[in-house]
Amino acid sequence: LNRRLAEFGTTIFAEMSALALSTGAINLGQGFPDTDGPEEIREAAVRALRDGRGNQYPPGPGVPELRTAVTAHQQRRYGLAYDPDTEVLVTAGATEAIAAALLALLEPGDEVVALEPYYDSYAACIAMAGGRRVPVTLRADVAEGRFRLDLDELRDAVTDRTRLLLINTPHNPTGTVLTREELAAIAELAVERDLLVVTDEVYEHLVFDGAEHLPLATFPGMRERTVTISSSGKTFSFTGWKVGWLTGTPELVTAVRSAKQYLTYVSAGPFQYAVAEALSLPESYFTDFRADMLAKRDLLAAGLAEAGFRVFRPSGTYFVTTDIRPLGESDGFAFCRGLPERAGVVAIPNAVFYDHREEGAPFVRFAFCKRTGVLEEAAKRLGAAF
Numbered sequence: 496l497n498r499r500l501a502e503f504g505t506t507i508f509a510e511m512s513a514l515a516l517s518t519g520a521i522n523l524g525q526g527f528p529d530t531d532g533p534e535e536i537r538e539a540a541v542r543a544l545r546d547g548r549g550n551q552y553p554p555g556p557g558v559p560e561l562r563t564a565v566t567a568h569q570q571r572r573y574g575l576a577y578d579p580d581t582e583v584l585v586t587a588g589a590t591e592a593i594a595a596a597l598l599a600l601l602e603p604g605d606e607v608v609a610l611e612p613y614y615d616s617y618a619a620c621i622a623m624a625g626g627r628r629v630p631v632t633l634r635a636d637v638a639e640g641r642f643r644l645d646l647d648e649l650r651d652a653v654t655d656r657t658r659l660l661l662i663n664t665p666h667n668p669t670g671t672v673l674t675r676e677e678l679a680a681i682a683e684l685a686v687e688r689d690l691l692v693v694t695d696e697v698y699e700h701l702v703f704d705g706a707e708h709l710p711l712a713t714f715p716g717m718r719e720r721t722v723t724i725s726s727s728g729k730t731f732s733f734t735g736w737k738v739g740w741l742t743g744t745p746e747l748v749t750a751v752r753s754a755k756q757y758l759t760y761v762s763a764g765p766f767q768y769a770v771a772e773a774l775s776l777p778e779s780y781f782t783d784f785r786a787d788m789l790a791k792r793d794l795l796a797a798g799l800a801e802a803g804f805r806v807f808r809p810s811g812t813y814f815v816t817t818d819i820r821p822l823g824e825s826d827g828f829a830f831c832r833g834l835p836e837r838a839g840v841v842a843i844p845n846a847v848f849y850d851h852r853e854e855g856a857p858f859v860r861f862a863f864c865k866r867t868g869v870l871e872e873a874a875k876r877l878g879a880a881f
């Protein structure tokens with residue numbers, strides 16, 4: 496393994512899912528739903544396969560049906576107008592979109608300012624692109640019950656070598672949804688320092704308690720400098736299909752496509768047609784999905800609080816971050832390695848998402864995109880163990 500990748504090893508998700516399998520513990524680690532997405536969308540995929548749509552290489556930018564569905568979705572929800580022919584790129588999940596964007600937009604040595612804790616592929620992809628990551632730590636605010644962006648720290652992180660800001664809202668793993676004020680400050684900074692922005696909005700439909708998902712591209716001066724990434728995995732509960740997409744100006748999308756064409760070229764032909772139908776589902780699908788996840792959040796958050804964890808109630812995503820110090824613990828890694836034996840549950844130590852490992856040490860993430868009975872059982876086990 497070369498020096499750029501050596502520090503990354505095996506992703507924590509693979510490690511913890513393997514631990515769940517070998518111990519038989521309930522897997523609240525890796526974020527994937529244990530219930531598949533809508534039956535009619537599965538049927539749409541079967542129809543595409545059967546009718547021979549997408550069984551051979553689809554067009555490089557993605558099938559027109561999906562590109563049009565993506566732009567219609569951006570227009571309908573956010574009033575963002577994109578041209579399906581020049582301003583959309585379909586990717587092999589958000590993961591490839593992130594990789595291709597960073598590979599296309601960074602010069603070796605460029606600095607990338609990213610919110611810490613960050614989704615694990617960000618660090619690896621910045622490294623593969625020869626960039627340097629500059630983390631800005633989201634701070635746990637116990638009074639507010641959320642992780643907060645310190646705008647001064649963000650400003651201080653930008654230097655003459657900064658090429659882009661890598662943002663994620665709703666934020667994995669903290670569950671923070673960046674506020675209008677936080678996003679406006681990010682946008683002002685990007686404009687003032689003439690930075691590109693790559694924004695990972697895969698949890699755009701998972702926001703709770705009146706929080707609102709505001710795409711960065713809707714802020715003044717941002718549309719022309721922002722690559723927005725999303726994915727069907729989270730919104731439609733088909734994480735295995737790996738259909739993602741990004742939107743941006745023709746210049747940015749063309750640049751990212753240059754990298755993407757040598758990574759996968761294309762992927763998931765028949766599934767692209769099915770996701771096009773999914774994006775066109777009636778509003779009730781999205782409302783019901785959100786309500787279902789909200790109930791699951793409340794169930795697991797209550798169980799964790801009862802067991803003695805300090806819970807940061809997420810306003811978005813399907814993860815809840817906890818602080819284990821009230822349990823007399825301080826090392827999330829050790830805690831998660833021992834949790835299957837102690838409680839029959841698997842979780843993720845947030846420290847893996849930090850450069851400043853000590854900042855993340857006491858935080859542990861639990862996924863709640865699981866059936867009610869599974870969450871009830873997990874809550875029961877945790878309650879009995881602590």
Ligand code: PMP
Nearest residue numbers: 588589590614667697726728739
């Ligand atoms: N970004 C974030 C913040 C994620 O949580 C995930 C998946 N868990 C991804 C990107 C990757 O999405 P995909 O499965 O579509 O590649």
Ligand code: GLN
Nearest residue numbers: 508509524525526527667
């Ligand atoms: N994004 C998922 C999570 O945060 C995991 C995806 C993966 O395993 N790469 O849990």
